[in-house]
Amino acid sequence: xxxxxxxxxxxxxxxxxxxxxxxxxxxxxxxxxxxxxxxxxxxxxxxxxx
Amino acid sequence: xxxxxxxxxxxxxxxxxxxxxxxxxxxxxxxxxxxxxxxxxxxxxxxxxxxxxxxxxxxxxxxxxxxxxxxxxxxxxxxxxxxxxxxxxxxxxxxxxxxxxxxxxxxxxxxxxxxxxxxxxxxxxxxxxxxxxxxxxxxxxxxxxxxxxxxxxxxxxxxxxxxxxxxxxxxxxxxxxxxxxxxxxxxxxxxxxxxxxxxxxxxxxxxxxxxxxxxxxxxxxxxxxxxxxxxxxxxxxxxxxxxxxxxxxxxxxxxxxxxxxxxxxxxxxxxxxxxxxxxxxxxxxxxxxxxxxxxxxxxxxxxxxxxxxxxxxxxxxxxxxxxxxxxxxxxxxxxxxxxxxxxxxxxxxxxxxxxxxxxxxxxxxxxxxxxxxxxxxxxxxxxxxxxxxxxxxxxxxxxxxxxxxxxxxxxxxxxxxxxxxxxxxxxxxxxxxxxxxxxxxxxxxx
Numbered sequence: 001x002x003x004x005x006x007x008x009x010x011x012x013x014x015x016x017x018x019x020x021x022x023x024x025x026x027x028x029x030x031x032x033x034x035x036x037x038x039x040x041x042x043x044x045x046x047x048x049x050x
Numbered sequence: 051x052x053x054x055x056x057x058x059x060x061x062x063x064x065x066x067x068x069x070x071x072x073x074x075x076x077x078x079x080x081x082x083x084x085x086x087x088x089x090x091x092x093x094x095x096x097x098x099x100x101x102x103x104x105x106x107x108x109x110x111x112x113x114x115x116x117x118x119x120x121x122x123x124x125x126x127x128x129x130x131x132x133x134x135x136x137x138x139x140x141x142x143x144x145x146x147x148x149x150x151x152x153x154x155x156x157x158x159x160x161x162x163x164x165x166x167x168x169x170x171x172x173x174x175x176x177x178x179x180x181x182x183x184x185x186x187x188x189x190x191x192x193x194x195x196x197x198x199x200x201x202x203x204x205x206x207x208x209x210x211x212x213x214x215x216x217x218x219x220x221x222x223x224x225x226x227x228x229x230x231x232x233x234x235x236x237x238x239x240x241x242x243x244x245x246x247x248x249x250x251x252x253x254x255x256x257x258x259x260x261x262x263x264x265x266x267x268x269x270x271x272x273x274x275x276x277x278x279x280x281x282x283x284x285x286x287x288x289x290x291x292x293x294x295x296x297x298x299x300x301x302x303x304x305x306x307x308x309x310x311x312x313x314x315x316x317x318x319x320x321x322x323x324x325x326x327x328x329x330x331x332x333x334x335x336x337x338x339x340x341x342x343x344x345x346x347x348x349x350x351x352x353x354x355x356x357x358x359x360x361x362x363x364x365x366x367x368x369x370x371x372x373x374x375x376x377x378x379x380x381x382x383x384x385x386x387x388x389x390x391x392x393x394x395x396x397x398x399x400x401x402x403x404x405x406x407x408x409x410x411x412x413x414x415x416x417x418x419x420x421x422x423x424x425x426x427x428x429x430x431x432x433x434x435x436x437x438x439x440x441x442x443x444x445x446x447x448x449x450x451x452x453x454x455x456x457x458x459x460x461x462x463x464x465x466x467x468x469x470x471x472x473x474x475x476x477x478x479x480x481x482x483x484x485x486x487x488x489x490x491x492x493x494x495x496x
Contacts, residue, residue, distance in 0.1 A: 020095045021474065022082035023495035024105070027359035 059099040060106075062433050066467060070474040073098055076433045078109035079357045082496065083474045101496055113436065116358045117366060120410060120419060124177035124375040125165050126388055129153045129192055131380040133183035135210050135247050137232075139274055139303045139310040141444075142183050143392040150183070151380040155191040161378055161401055162199050168406040179206035179228075181377070182388055186213040193218075196225050206230070208272065211256040212247055219262040228268040230299075231256050235279040236289035243278050244313065257293075265294035270345060272299045276313035280320055283327035291334045291342040296483065298331075299345045300324055302458050304445045306389055321464045328468070332480045341483055348481045350469045353437040355478060356490055367422040367429075367439040372398070372415035376406070384409035386418045389444035396444075418443055421452050428455050438462040 056063045061073040066083065073082045073094065082098040131142065131150020140147065153161070162178065169176040178199075180192050186209050196205050206228040222229055233256045235241040242251025256271075263269045271290055273279065279286075283300055290298055302320065303310050328347045335341040349362045363370020372386030379391060382402040390396040398409030409415060421443045423429040429440045438456065446452040456462055472478055479487045 019085040020082055020098060020496055021084075021476075022080075022098055022101060023355065024080075024109070024493040025356035025359065025490035026493045027356065027490060 058094055059102065061099070061102060063094070064433055066470045066474060070471065072470055073102075074433050075102065075106070075109075076435055078106065078113045079354065079436050080105060080109050081354060081470075083470065085474075097496060101494065105494055112358055117368065117422070117436070120373045122168070122176075122374060122376065122406070122410065123174060124179060125406070126179045126181045126375060126377040127158070127161060127185075128181055128183065128377065128379050128388065128391070129158055129185050129188035131183055131391075132187050133210075134187060134212055135184065135245060135252065137244055137246070137274070138313050139244070139276060139307075140182075141304060141306040141310075141389055141391065143307070146392060147183050152188055153191060153380050155194050157382070157402070158188075158191045158195050159198070161382070162195055162203070164401055164405060166199075166202055175202075175204050177206060178203045179208065181208045182391075184210055184212070186218075189213060189218070193221060196221075196227060200225055204228070208232070210245065210247075210252045211259045212252050214255060214259045214262075216262050219259060223263070223266055223268075226268060228270070229263070229266075230270050230272045231259060232273075233271050233286070234273050234276070235282050236286045237282065240279060240282060244274065244276055260290075260293050260295060263295075265296070267296060269295055270297035270299060271295055272301060274301050274303050275315055275320055275324065276303050277315040278313065280315040280323050283323045284330040287327045287330045287342060287344070288334070291331075291338070291340070294340070295342065297343050297345050300327060301346065302461065304389065304442055305457060306393070306442075306445045306448045317458055317461050320458070321461045324461070324465065325468055328465075328481075332472075332477055335480045341480070343481055343483060347465060347469070350437065350465055351473070351478050351481045354466075354469055354473060357436065359490060364441045365437065365439045367435070368419045369421075369439060369441060369443055371443065372410070372418040376409060376415070386415055387444060389442060390447075393444065393448060396447075418452075426453050426455055428459075432463075434463060434466045437466050 058073065061075055064072045064074055066072050069085055070083050071086055074080070080102050084095060130152040131146040132152060133142065133147040165176065165178065185192055185207060205225065207222065208230040210232045232245060232252065233241060234244045238251070238253040241253040245252045273286060275283070287298060303313055305311055328344050331342050331344050346362065349360055349365055352360045353365055360366060363374045375387070377385050377388040377391070378401050379385065382400040383397040384399055384401055384406065385391060385396045396414050398412035398415045423435040423440050426440055429435050440456045443452040445457060446454045472481070
């Protein structure tokens, strides 16, 4: 999947450039970035668990 | 120690290991990691401080929202108080497990309709989880509810597997139900010590079920760490990976009931073996092309790299109990979390007489939401306070004071430090399902 490859290469490249790592991620799937507790439910075919 | 570090530009300078130093703002979990110089001294790049100044205000606000909003997203329902097992660490009182209440189909429908009323107008599909004691003792009611409400809720089920039949597994897969199976060890005799049943234990039933599930994405295995199984965690990871289980949780035994103390593992032994299991999962995930994650460790990594995307709400304070989720017992009592079952003064009302909104506003629920790390001695100055959350309030409340640090405080400190180390080594992505990692986007990066 080309999109995934792109994303991963960006992350790797950023780490190779410097000995310092600092980043923050957020969940892209929900409007407010919160995903709360979905360990059990929410297993749609495209569902992202942990 | 995570509470004895110098500060620089508002950031605590914290040694992770011989090679790496972290700079941390404990309040909003801003962090940066940098390699030490040849003398082993920390090196602070200037751009870290400017990034921190730029992000601080928005991170403070995000963390405040995440911690102190009360937005329910899941309801645990115990359709029965009864159980066909007798685990030595169970938090459900023995009398309830033997002679407790059990919901009828109609009562379960009533509960789900109440939940529907509460969630009306919310954007996200709410989650219903059928949980302890053993929900499959009320299988007809549970499956009938899943059929009827399949478009309204996402469903989960936590079971010891003893009553699972092949057609049940097909049903659960068809309805995309998230399923947690309880299994403590990869060896029958060891597992059955802490997961007993009338016919010996649940080992054979769970293994059979895992094979029927056959790599199902919604399957996870929950293992309680005790003095009996603590040295076999890595073997359990290998065993489950070979059986295509994608996710395992290693929960430290809780002491909400005093009898659990009899199976308490040594904390250092637990830490060492837990991390060994994490390493095993990473090794298998890197080397085999098929991942297995230790979900409660993944949640710790999330607590660092994406704090507001955390999935399990035990590792934050206030915890998720009575805030992000609640439990409805078989007799209809609404309590902040299943861990409070049988603890006096924890009911926010009975769902057959009142509503979820009233429970959320009740004094017992407010009390749990009032428990946060800034009020707890030692946690208030710990750099990891908003990654760990100092679980669990129910466990500590049962000893008379919930404003105490976590029973396994040193365990949590050690695994958080290890999580930082893995991030410094660039291994964090192996702690997530591939699609999970790809679902996260950068808020910022250096």
